[in-house]
Amino acid sequence: MAKKVAVSFNLNGNDVDVLVEPRELLIHTLREKLATTGPHIGCETSHCGACTVDLDGMSVKSCTVLTVQCQGARLLTIEGFEQGGALHALQQAFSQEHGLQCGYCTPGMITRAYRLLQEIPNPSEEEIRYWMSGNLCRCTGYQNIVKAVQAAAKVLAAQAAEKPGAKAPAPEKVSA
Numbered sequence: 001m002a003k004k005v006a007v008s009f010n011l012n013g014n015d016v017d018v019l020v021e022p023r024e025l026l027i028h029t030l031r032e033k034l035a036t037t038g039p040h041i042g043c044e045t046s047h048c049g050a051c052t053v054d055l056d057g058m059s060v061k062s063c064t065v066l067t068v069q070c071q072g073a074r075l076l077t078i079e080g081f082e083q084g085g086a087l088h089a090l091q092q093a094f095s096q097e098h099g100l101q102c103g104y105c106t107p108g109m110i111t112r113a114y115r116l117l118q119e120i121p122n123p124s125e126e127e128i129r130y131w132m133s134g135n136l137c138r139c140t141g142y143q144n145i146v147k148a149v150q151a152a153a154k155v156l157a158a159q160a161a162e163k164p165g166a167k168a169p170a171p172e173k174v175s176a
């Protein structure tokens with residue numbers, strides 16, 4: 001068995017330390033060692049996006065990231081979206097617009113949509129479909145996912161207008 005390596009990173013606002021084999025994938029560390037089961041395992045080949053997390057301001061598919069690559073990183077998963085007991089605008093929008101059915105893809109979808117809205121706060125439908133194209137959904141047909149992202153964009157824009165200078169929540173601020 002390979003020698004284990006100590007890795008430290010920030011997960012949803014909390015500093016965590018884990019001991020992993022150099023070959024261990026981030027999705028397995030999250031789910032099996034850190035009780036972070038929001039990111040799901042679908043294909044494990046970088047196709048479905050169910051395992052999407054935000055890593056230092058980038059969407060990554062955690063089934064193709066080694067945990068040892070996360071030393072010192074800042075990670076956001078769906079568990080970090082709740083704000084003081086309230087759902088994030090994206091979570092509310094996915095619920096209200098019926099952007100999910102079985103929900104298996106939803107943590108990855110929302111995490112990817114979060115990154116999109118950080119980069120493009122008012123995306124066109126074409127931009128939403130392009131940005132979300134690496135996240136597959138077997139249930140919804142995608143239309144309501146697009147509507148949910150559009151609805152969340154409006155809510156976040158209104159929130160930003162109320163608090164000029166405020167950005168959409170960053171990982172360290174959205175953890176409970």
Ligand code: FES
Pocket residue numbers: 040041042043044045046047048049050051052061062063064
């Ligand atoms: S499980 Fe990672 S992309 Fe499908």
Ligand code: FES
Pocket residue numbers: 099100101102103104105106136137138139140
């Ligand atoms: S809601 Fe079932 S896979 Fe997307």
